Amino acid sequence: MTSKSLLDPVAVLPGVGPKKVQALHELKINTINDLLHYFPFRYEDLKVKSLDEVIDQEKVTLKGVVVGPPVVSRFGRGKNRLNVRLLIDQAVIMVTFFNQPWLKDKFETGAEVAVYGKWDAKRKSMTGMKVLAIKNDTSPEFASIYSASKSIRQTTLVKLIRTAYDAYADLIVNILPQALIDKYRLVTERQVIHGMHFPKTQTEANAARRTAIFEEFFLFQMAIQLLKKREQAPEQGLALHYDNQKLRAFIQTLPFELTKAQKRVVNEICRDLKSPRHMNRLLQGDVGSGKTIVAALVMYAAVTAGYQAALMAPTEILAEQHYKNLQRLFADFDVQVALLTGSIKGKARQAILSDLAAGKIDLIIGTHALIQDGVDFAKLGLAITDEQHRFGVNQRRVLREKGYRPDILAMTATPIPRTLAITAFGEMDVSTIDELPAGRIPIKTSWIRGNQVANALSFIQKELAKGRQAYVVTPLIEESESMDLKNAQAVFAKMQAAFAPTYQVGLLHGQLKNEDKDQIMQAFKANEFQVLVATTVIEVGVDVPNATAMLIFDADRFGLSQLHQLRGRIGRGQEASFCILVADPKNQNGIERMETMVATTDGFQVSQKDLELRGPGDVLGEKQSGMPEFKVADPVADYRALETAQIEAQELVTTGAWQQPENRPLANYLAQQEQNYQNLD
Ligand code: ADP
Ligand code: MG
Numbered sequence: 001m002t003s004k005s006l007l008d009p010v011a012v013l014p015g016v017g018p019k020k021v022q023a024l025h026e027l028k029i030n031t032i033n034d035l036l037h038y039f040p041f042r043y044e045d046l047k048v049k050s051l052d053e054v055i056d057q058e059k060v061t062l063k064g065v066v067v068g069p070p071v072v073s074r075f076g077r078g079k080n081r082l083n084v085r086l087l088i089d090q091a092v093i094m095v096t097f098f099n100q101p102w103l104k105d106k107f108e109t110g111a112e113v114a115v116y117g118k119w120d121a122k123r124k125s126m127t128g129m130k131v132l133a134i135k136n137d138t139s140p141e142f143a144s145i146y147s148a149s150k151s152i153r154q155t156t157l158v159k160l161i162r163t164a165y166d167a168y169a170d171l172i173v174n175i176l177p178q179a180l181i182d183k184y185r186l187v188t189e190r191q192v193i194h195g196m197h198f199p200k201t202q203t204e205a206n207a208a209r210r211t212a213i214f215e216e217f218f219l220f221q222m223a224i225q226l227l228k229k230r231e232q233a234p235e236q237g238l239a240l241h242y243d244n245q246k247l248r249a250f251i252q253t254l255p256f257e258l259t260k261a262q263k264r265v266v267n268e269i270c271r272d273l274k275s276p277r278h279m280n281r282l283l284q285g286d287v288g289s290g291k292t293i294v295a296a297l298v299m300y301a302a303v304t305a306g307y308q309a310a311l312m313a314p315t316e317i318l319a320e321q322h323y324k325n326l327q328r329l330f331a332d333f334d335v336q337v338a339l340l341t342g343s344i345k346g347k348a349r350q351a352i353l354s355d356l357a358a359g360k361i362d363l364i365i366g367t368h369a370l371i372q373d374g375v376d377f378a379k380l381g382l383a384i385t386d387e388q389h390r391f392g393v394n395q396r397r398v399l400r401e402k403g404y405r406p407d408i409l410a411m412t413a414t415p416i417p418r419t420l421a422i423t424a425f426g427e428m429d430v431s432t433i434d435e436l437p438a439g440r441i442p443i444k445t446s447w448i449r450g451n452q453v454a455n456a457l458s459f460i461q462k463e464l465a466k467g468r469q470a471y472v473v474t475p476l477i478e479e480s481e482s483m484d485l486k487n488a489q490a491v492f493a494k495m496q497a498a499f500a501p502t503y504q505v506g507l508l509h510g511q512l513k514n515e516d517k518d519q520i521m522q523a524f525k526a527n528e529f530q531v532l533v534a535t536t537v538i539e540v541g542v543d544v545p546n547a548t549a550m551l552i553f554d555a556d557r558f559g560l561s562q563l564h565q566l567r568g569r570i571g572r573g574q575e576a577s578f579c580i581l582v583a584d585p586k587n588q589n590g591i592e593r594m595e596t597m598v599a600t601t602d603g604f605q606v607s608q609k610d611l612e613l614r615g616p617g618d619v620l621g622e623k624q625s626g627m628p629e630f631k632v633a634d635p636v637a638d639y640r641a642l643e644t645a646q647i648e649a650q651e652l653v654t655t656g657a658w659q660q661p662e663n664r665p666l667a668n669y670l671a672q673q674e675q676n677y678q679n680l681d
Helices: 018-026 032-036 101-106 154-171 178-183 189-197 202-231 244-252 260-274 291-304 316-329 346-358 393-401 418-424 450-465 481-499 514-525 560-567 588-599 603-614 616-620 639-655 661-680
Strands: 042-045 059-066 071-075 079-088 091-098 112-120 125-132 142-145 280-285 308-312 337-340 363-366 380-385 407-412 429-433 444-448 469-473 505-508 531-534 547-552 578-582
Touching: 032 154, 042 059, 059 125, 079 101, 101 125, 154 189, 178 202, 189 202, 202 639, 202 661, 244 291, 260 280, 260 291, 260 407, 260 429, 280 291, 291 308, 291 316, 291 380, 291 407, 308 316, 316 337, 316 363, 316 514, 337 346, 418 639, 444 450, 444 588, 450 469, 450 481, 450 547, 450 578, 481 505, 481 531, 505 514, 547 560, 560 588, 560 603, 578 588, 588 603
Parallel strands: 091 125, 280 407, 280 429, 308 363, 308 380, 337 363, 380 407, 444 578, 469 531, 469 547, 505 531, 547 578
Antiparallel strands: 042 142, 059 079, 059 112, 071 079, 079 091, 112 125
16 A cells, blocks of 8 residues: 555545546645645634624524425526525524525424524525534534635535545644744644634634744745845855945045945945845835935946946936936046947947947946847846836846846835835845935925815916926826826816916826937926926936926825825925825725825835735735735734744744754755746746
């Protein structure tokens, strides 16, 4: 006889033929172990309630005596209903089952029965869903509900899981280290499986879930920490021996003193550059916190070490802005700066490509054009992505796949709440600029209703009269680009009616060609017009210090993080700036978002609130965020467990304790996972 294993295919279970194997496979259940870990997504409360504690439309279990024989009647086409009357606490109620005529055998007059269903308080009746066995003291209080599929039914799943558990329970071992189970008063793996599927009491269910959550986070963190350790192995990276003298001299030429936070992050990054460890670092800092200069400094460091550096921005406007800034900064230094975007074509492009490959270019700034085929570096040492949430995880990896192992710095202006940073960027080190340059005047934000726009316009008029400029942001229409444009044009017309001819009004929208967008931005920067009507294309990075007012229509349609980014376009000069949100939110969530914007200009608080109100997708920028999916755990609700899991996983990986004999099941599990990933590639 061959020995049983949790990795046995589900086909070993009685009654599981090729059809069921396929149906289970579609639910990602291939082995006994998969089946045992296919947890219910909710439970039905089977505790019998008395009529006076039941509320209308509640799903409950009631127990009563069958008053008379059930009646099956037909209606419509092939439909039928079964009616049966039950006597419960002196009252007679009607229970109706639809299209389950065979249940009539379960109702013998005078017998006691329990039924689960939905209670209708007005009619004193129940729509029956299930007939239950009369409970004894050891019957479960809950029924587990699984997400089933067309090809496999709920009841089949329940039976299979039960069979698998009975046959394999002995083989279930703890994957979690015993030390952690003891330390955090968790339950054993076998208790997890039992308590998740067949809880007898709420207490058992809670204990199982608590452990399942921790385990899910912990295993995820182990995988991340091991990956990180491997990535950072010395032979994997480059050691950039930069010239500290030159770097200091360069810092002396800046027109301002670096903030403490800027100095700290420059040191963190430079330490990584010098070390042969491969750097994979996230630099986060609020809008206006001065990330660009940090990027410039560390790129210069890389250049003094004899390497090239690349800076990738999500839009052409931003790339060009960076390019101009860097050209100016390095004007008096021996640093060759170049720009490569999609609009640079033909001979110009060829020249840049050959200079880059020959090592004649030190710093290259660009868009996605930088990671396309045909772009080769002589000696790439540092790659930086600006506004990294705009890039997919894959785009960030392309550089590496080109055969380079440059140190990586990803910059983001959306401060990422810690819990998200741990999950989405767990394999990265994080540097944070948590202070703004001195002397900034905080932006004043106010929230008005749609019928108060006239007041806002006269306020903006006053700003314009002082020689300032203003942005007017049009509503976000996610469904269609043409609607977006129509809206923008309508707002544009309104603004012209309000401000022309004294002031010029411009329009910037997503359907313009890049050159045109750029031209408009440059013209606005040059104060050729004073009011810029724009869709969210102005969201990232563009710098016009003379713009001191921003009016945002239908502000409640935007996510908080996005509003914060938009607002960051003003408040960049010496004058006070004003952001006016126009919104008539329909629900509490919308009201809270507007109130948050008014209450704080701190990006960390904004993104924390955004996370609570709208979830990770909105903070990180949708699917490309690289946010893993969890089955039981929720990184937002269960963040404490997440943090604990991270600390413990780090400890096990750094000390190597995970490889000790007592943790063999953990090591085996991780090896198995690794195998699965490789098979996927
Ligand atoms: P962000 O972090 O949003 O990319 P930037 O790098 O664009 O911010 O910086 C915003 C503005 O602040 C720029 O005009 C920059 O020159 C200026 N700045 C950066 N660092 C300092 C500093 N330490 N002191 C004063 N101004 C600074
Ligand atoms: Mg920036």
